[in-house]
Amino acid sequence: MKPLPLPRLSPRWAPYALLAPFLLLFLVFGLFPLAFSLYLSFQSWEPTSGLAAMHYVGLDNFAFALRDEWFWKSLANTGWLALASGLPQHLVAIPLASFLHLGFKRWRNAVVGAYFLPYITSSVAIAILFSSLFSTDYGLINLLLALLRELPLLGALLPAQAVDWLNDPDALKPAISMIVFWRYVGFNVVLYLAALQTIPPDLYEAATMDGAGRLQQFFHITLPSIRPMIFFGVTLSVIGGLQLFEEPFILTGGKGGSDQAGMTAAVYLYRNAFDFNDFGAASAMSWLLFLVVALLTWLTNRAFRPRAR
Amino acid sequence: MRLAARTLVGICMSVGLLAVPAAAQQSITVAAFPAVDEIVRAALPAWQQLHPNVEVKVVSRELNDHHTAMTTALSTAVYLPDVMALEVGYLGRFAQGAGLEDLARPPYELRRYQSRFVPYAFEQASTPAGAVLAVPTDIGPGTLLYRQDLLAKAGLVEADLNGSWDGYVAAGVKIKAATGAYLLAHARDMKDILIRTGIRPGEGMYFDKDSRPLVTTPRFVRAFELARAVRQQKLDARVTAWSSDWSEGFKRGGIATQMSGAWLAGHLNNWLAPSTRGLWRAAQLPEGAFAAYGGTFFAIPRLADAANKPLAWQFIQLMTLNRARQLAAFKSQDAFPALLETYDDAFFDEPLAFLGGQRARRDWRTAAGRIRAVQVHKQDAFAREVIDTELDKVLERGKAIDRALADAQRLLQQRALR
Numbered sequence: 117m118k119p120l121p122l123p124r125l126s127p128r129w130a131p132y133a134l135l136a137p138f139l140l141l142f143l144v145f146g147l148f149p150l151a152f153s154l155y156l157s158f159q160s161w162e163p164t165s166g167l168a169a170m171h172y173v174g175l176d177n178f179a180f181a182l183r184d185e186w187f188w189k190s191l192a193n194t195g196w197l198a199l200a201s202g203l204p205q206h207l208v209a210i211p212l213a214s215f216l217h218l219g220f221k222r223w224r225n226a227v228v229g230a231y232f233l234p235y236i237t238s239s240v241a242i243a244i245l246f247s248s249l250f251s252t253d254y255g256l257i258n259l260l261l262a263l264l265r266e267l268p269l270l271g272a273l274l275p276a277q278a279v280d281w282l283n284d285p286d287a288l289k290p291a292i293s294m295i296v297f298w299r300y301v302g303f304n305v306v307l308y309l310a311a312l313q314t315i316p317p318d319l320y321e322a323a324t325m326d327g328a329g330r331l332q333q334f335f336h337i338t339l340p341s342i343r344p345m346i347f348f349g350v351t352l353s354v355i356g357g358l359q360l361f362e363e364p365f366i367l368t369g370g371k372g373g374s375d376q377a378g379m380t381a382a383v384y385l386y387r388n389a390f391d392f393n394d395f396g397a398a399s400a401m402s403w404l405l406f407l408v409v410a411l412l413t414w415l416t417n418r419a420f421r422p423r424a425r
Numbered sequence: 426m427r428l429a430a431r432t433l434v435g436i437c438m439s440v441g442l443l444a445v446p447a448a449a450q451q452s453i454t455v456a457a458f459p460a461v462d463e464i465v466r467a468a469l470p471a472w473q474q475l476h477p478n479v480e481v482k483v484v485s486r487e488l489n490d491h492h493t494a495m496t497t498a499l500s501t502a503v504y505l506p507d508v509m510a511l512e513v514g515y516l517g518r519f520a521q522g523a524g525l526e527d528l529a530r531p532p533y534e535l536r537r538y539q540s541r542f543v544p545y546a547f548e549q550a551s552t553p554a555g556a557v558l559a560v561p562t563d564i565g566p567g568t569l570l571y572r573q574d575l576l577a578k579a580g581l582v583e584a585d586l587n588g589s590w591d592g593y594v595a596a597g598v599k600i601k602a603a604t605g606a607y608l609l610a611h612a613r614d615m616k617d618i619l620i621r622t623g624i625r626p627g628e629g630m631y632f633d634k635d636s637r638p639l640v641t642t643p644r645f646v647r648a649f650e651l652a653r654a655v656r657q658q659k660l661d662a663r664v665t666a667w668s669s670d671w672s673e674g675f676k677r678g679g680i681a682t683q684m685s686g687a688w689l690a691g692h693l694n695n696w697l698a699p700s701t702r703g704l705w706r707a708a709q710l711p712e713g714a715f716a717a718y719g720g721t722f723f724a725i726p727r728l729a730d731a732a733n734k735p736l737a738w739q740f741i742q743l744m745t746l747n748r749a750r751q752l753a754a755f756k757s758q759d760a761f762p763a764l765l766e767t768y769d770d771a772f773f774d775e776p777l778a779f780l781g782g783q784r785a786r787r788d789w790r791t792a793a794g795r796i797r798a799v800q801v802h803k804q805d806a807f808a809r810e811v812i813d814t815e816l817d818k819v820l821e822r823g824k825a826i827d828r829a830l831a832d833a834q835r836l837l838q839q840r841a842l843r
Contacts, residue, residue, distance in 0.1 A: 163499070165523040166500060167500065167502070183839060184840075185839075374821075375814055391806055393496075393521070
């Protein structure tokens with residue numbers, strides 16, 4: 117018996133059929149939540165009363181969000197953390213990538229892999245690990261600080277007592293920034309390494325023949341050549357930094373820490389919805405946050421776009 | 426071969442016939458959290474005797490996950506259980522909406538049974554409009570647990586501890602000097618109990634009935650002052666409840682007293698600090714304060730399957746109005762009964778080995794009758810966080826109390842009417 121021919125997809129419908137799985141998932145998990153949160157931001161809703169309990173309140177939620185001290189506080193926290201964790205990522209990743217590019221040939225992939233590892237590690241594992249590293253009395257970080265304190269000159273610069281990293285509002289932000297930096301620096305190294313490999317070696321050879329040193333080559337060849345990648349990397353850091361959620365959320369037990377020092381805008385809007393039952397305000401805040409992200413992305417674009425000569 | 430095939434068909438048919446009555450069997454779903462889930466499971470044999478054809482499915486989640494899941498289920502009316510266990514803090518939030526069945530109405534008419542429950546617990550489930558949204562099953566009468574041995578070392582007696590709040594702090598100074606132990610785990614505990622005492626009828630903890638914040642009233646000022654006094658005299662261990670330092674403090678005798686629900690004695694005995702058995706005693710809270718720490722309720726979601734509601738109601742009655750079930754939960758899980766007719770049981774008079782043979786359940790029974798219900802407000806969770814934050818600033822950074830409370834008042838005003 118001849119096997120039955122498989123049903124053939126006509127070329128006319130093939131693109132639609134092949135795109136359908138993505139479109140369907142995007143509709144359900146991408147577009148619908150977006151549209152629903154936009155709709156919710158104009159509603160007042162007591163969620164436990166069911167979907168029928170929504171009523172239209174116009175711009176009330178936006179007005180409340182703009183007057184809310186905690187919203188501004190959370191935005192300030194977000195800005196602080198984005199800057200303190202984002203800027204060092206690039207300042208370290210670019211020279212590091214450059215060093216790996218020049219200094220390693222055979223072991224390069226293994227070293228890059230080691231730097232990339234934190235990026236693919238589960239956030240929960242990271243949070244547990246760092247909670248114990250940051251422990252006040254038994255943590256390795258305070259232990260290290262205690263050892264360094266013994267040194268003659270450096271010791272004077274360090275805090276005199278064990279730092280309560282996770283409960284002291286002044287220490288919590290640096291602690292979170294350190295984790296975010298540690299987690300994403302490897303990702304940026306990979307980006308910059310990819311960009312470095314596209315620079316033609318002849319440029320360096322010509323520069324060497326012209327008598328340019330390593331430092332001059334770095335500033336006049338390497339940096340200008342990877343500028344598009346810097347734009348890409350910084351844009352990702354701006355967006356990721358402003359949406360920072362996982363690390364502070366897990367590290368502070370979902371609360372945002374003492375004096376809300378670790379409460380980013382994303383954590384605050386989550387709490388507004390699920391802890392304080394205010395889905396309307398939470399949705400309004402998420403759209404305000406979107407405006408901030410869009411504005412800063414645009415500014416990044418302005419700063420890095422190719423200039424007319 | 427043919428015979429085998431025929432046998433197979435026969436078996437299938439008879440299984441099919443047997444399956445018909447099984448399919449007709451009804452089932453109800455009960456969503457709960459530990460240890461309420463255990464209490465529900467323990468009641469299933471009794472339920473099966475009454476309703477042999479009704480299966481009870483128990484869906485169990487961790488406390489916070491359970492309430493998040495219930496919020497989602499109520500908001501979308503999908504995967505609603507027939508019976509929902511609720512912790513008192515969340516009941517207040519859920520009571521703001523219209524998601525729970527009003528059990529005061531027919532066919533339930535819960536008010537007929539009102540006199541059988543501890544008054545404050547029943548009131549907690551009632552709304553100002555007269556609806557009753559849940560049935561209390563267990564309560565948490567507040568108590569002052571203290572280390573008898575540390576007190577004796579400091580030359581103190583129980584009355585020194587629970588006469589007045591100032592006396593309590595003064596006793597703490599002596600305990601610290603004589604034994605090195607802290608008076609309590611965290612200065613925040615002091616604030617938490619003091620803002621719960623002296624609430625006027627009709628007032629909530631943070632808001633009055635017209636949603637005006639109450640956080641600049643003398644009740645809060647005194648709570649903050651005493652918390653600050655505790656911190657300034659270094660009488661608190663600065664550890665939060667349920668942390669590992671907290672349980673370690675109990676194990677090593679580093680913490681001399683703890684104000685909590687009566688159920689904490691059970692936790693200390695079972696896993697927190699079993700080695701300290703016999704060293705603890707329980708007393709009423711200082712200055713005649715009576716407060717509740719936790720409590721569990723059962724509710725029926727309004728949009729749950731209507732066909733199952735009569736059974737759900739019967740199940741709740743079994744859990745809450747049945748003396749034997751209430752006592753069983755008390756004996757196995759330290760779930761202090763909300764049903765008054767259990768209160769004459771001999772179990773209340775039994776000495777507790779963990780408390781050095783003290784018959785503490787009698788005191789807790791007295792406390793249960795003296796606690797008053799507090800009006801809940803939609804923004805209580807937010808208010809609690811604001812107050813905790815301002816207290817931290819007072820304790821850690823020396824912020825002036827009147828400024829801290831004024832700042833809290835302003836934040837709560839902004840949000841009170843949302």
